[in-house]
Amino acid sequence: MSESSASVLRRAAIRTLAGNWRGTSTVPSPSLYPHQWSWDSAFIAIGLSHWSQRRAETELLSLFGGQWQDGRVPAIVFDPSVDEEGYFPGPSFWQSNTVSGTAPLATSGIVQPPIHARAALDVLRNAREPARARAFLRRLYPRLCREHDYLATRRVVDESGLAAIVHPWESGLDNSPSWDAPLARVPVDRSLLQRYQRRDLQHAGSDERPTDDDYARYIRLAANYRDSGYDDGRRLPSTEFLVIDPLFNALWAWSEEALADIAEVIGLDPEPHLRRARHLGEAMTELLFDSELATFTAYDVLARARVPRRTVAGLVPLVLETLSPAIVRSLTQQLTSAHFGLLDSDIAGVPSYDLRAPDFDGRRYWRGPTWLNTTWLVWRGLRVHGRDDLAAPLAEAMLELAAGAGFREYFDPRTGSGHGTRHFSWSAALILDVVEDLSRTGAHTVSVAE
Numbered sequence: 001m002s003e004s005s006a007s008v009l010r011r012a013a014i015r016t017l018a019g020n021w022r023g024t025s026t027v028p029s030p031s032l033y034p035h036q037w038s039w040d041s042a043f044i045a046i047g048l049s050h051w052s053q054r055r056a057e058t059e060l061l062s063l064f065g066g067q068w069q070d071g072r073v074p075a076i077v078f079d080p081s082v083d084e085e086g087y088f089p090g091p092s093f094w095q096s097n098t099v100s101g102t103a104p105l106a107t108s109g110i111v112q113p114p115i116h117a118r119a120a121l122d123v124l125r126n127a128r129e130p131a132r133a134r135a136f137l138r139r140l141y142p143r144l145c146r147e148h149d150y151l152a153t154r155r156v157v158d159e160s161g162l163a164a165i166v167h168p169w170e171s172g173l174d175n176s177p178s179w180d181a182p183l184a185r186v187p188v189d190r191s192l193l194q195r196y197q198r199r200d201l202q203h204a205g206s207d208e209r210p211t212d213d214d215y216a217r218y219i220r221l222a223a224n225y226r227d228s229g230y231d232d233g234r235r236l237p238s239t240e241f242l243v244i245d246p247l248f249n250a251l252w253a254w255s256e257e258a259l260a261d262i263a264e265v266i267g268l269d270p271e272p273h274l275r276r277a278r279h280l281g282e283a284m285t286e287l288l289f290d291s292e293l294a295t296f297t298a299y300d301v302l303a304r305a306r307v308p309r310r311t312v313a314g315l316v317p318l319v320l321e322t323l324s325p326a327i328v329r330s331l332t333q334q335l336t337s338a339h340f341g342l343l344d345s346d347i348a349g350v351p352s353y354d355l356r357a358p359d360f361d362g363r364r365y366w367r368g369p370t371w372l373n374t375t376w377l378v379w380r381g382l383r384v385h386g387r388d389d390l391a392a393p394l395a396e397a398m399l400e401l402a403a404g405a406g407f408r409e410y411f412d413p414r415t416g417s418g419h420g421t422r423h424f425s426w427s428a429a430l431i432l433d434v435v436e437d438l439s440r441t442g443a444h445t446v447s448v449a450e
């Protein structure tokens with residue numbers, strides 16, 4: 001990348017992040033998502049760490065300001081200055097203030113993929129003030145441990161030791177085709193759509209968002225969880241959706257490895273974290289790796305069966321350094337095959353779903369489009385395993401997507417066109433990370449449209 005094109009892209013990313021900053025945190029998008037989201041904040045902190053270490057630290061600390069006493073880090077921390085109409089489901093739906101042990105700020109009651117320890121470690125690695133970053137890590141470490149302990153104690157539902165999610169939103173890949181079969185058991189109560197109004201369709205086309213039927217199911221699952229008092233212990237046996245997801249667990253294990261590094265930096269014992277990371281990796285291989293499909297898949301706890309779909313979630317375990325060489329080979333073959341098209345010049349980034357599946361949809365939310373966060377995770381995974389031959393073209397593809405379509409929420413992998421909301425924070429943040437990384441090594445020529 002020439003210095004000048006890199007700086008165009010870098011400046012555009014910083015402009016987006018600065019525009020979405022709300023004083024102590026960053027909104028994913030000023031229009032569609034006007035609060036603070038959990039895993040978005042982790043990606044955002046990674047980007048911010050290249051520009052403003054203080055903002056990166058504040059981003060994570062403010063998210064953990066919403067942590068509940070049981071350790072869960074809620075998927076959304078609501079901004080009290082945004083009115084209820086700004087986003088559905090908002091504070092009056094989740095009613096976190098009626099639950100004991102919750103933060104003073106209103107939050108949702110579900111979680112999202114636990115990638116925060118990894119983000120905190122990246123903040124240290126990119127820090128211009130390392131002493132300050134170490135102090136930040138000392139502050140955050142106990143909260144990160146409680147986040148992971150919540151998963152280990154409240155979300156483990158079988159002998160695998162892996163964490164289960166109780167709502168598709170907890171996966172981060174809301175309407176992934178992996179949820180079709182488990183969701184089919186959840187009755188569609190259309191009256192919920194009259195009682196509660198979807199707000200997302202005011203900001204994005206209905207052909208790009210989840211269907212009404214799926215939305216009715218999401219509301220039902222969330223309302224049932226709320227009405228149980230978010231009590232995992234009592235509720236899990238009677239839940240209508242209970243799934244063990246490879247991306248969620250891979251990010252937990254990857255973050256556990258990061259916690260080990262953080263523990264060392266602040267003079268504590270890394271061993272318990274390494275032990276848990278190793279155990280999670282092995283359990284994932286045993287329960288979630290589908291050797292016929294040659295990828296990781298989700299496990300439907302209630303049906304006691306794997307969900308045989310190839311999605312990007314099945315490739316994200318590449319981030320784990322303890323994966324066996326045979327599995328790494330399977331995953332890289334999967335990536336370069338016609339299912340995901342890495343190295344195919346007609347395919348941009350890593351599609352969220354199998355390009356060859358009959359229900360692949362390049363524009364509908366998590367059912368086909370390329371997202372920059374999952375593509376970035378695969379990129380990091382390829383580098384963990386020394387596959388720079390594949391990582392380098394993927395980095396190039398991410399930059400080209402942003403250069404051509406701007407920091408959109410997602411992209412059609414077949415055309416590179418941008419979709420969903422604009423000025424999307426994690427797209428900007430992760431592009432900033434890639435630009436900074438490549439500016440140390442590579443040479444690319446890109447400019448950005450925003």
Ligand code: 2M8
Nearest residue numbers: 028033037039040075169172173174
């Ligand atoms: C999307 O999820 C929210 C629900 O949490 C929504 O659809 O309204 C997902 O893409 C999720 O992964 C993301 O964190 C969130 C905010 O960007 O939007």
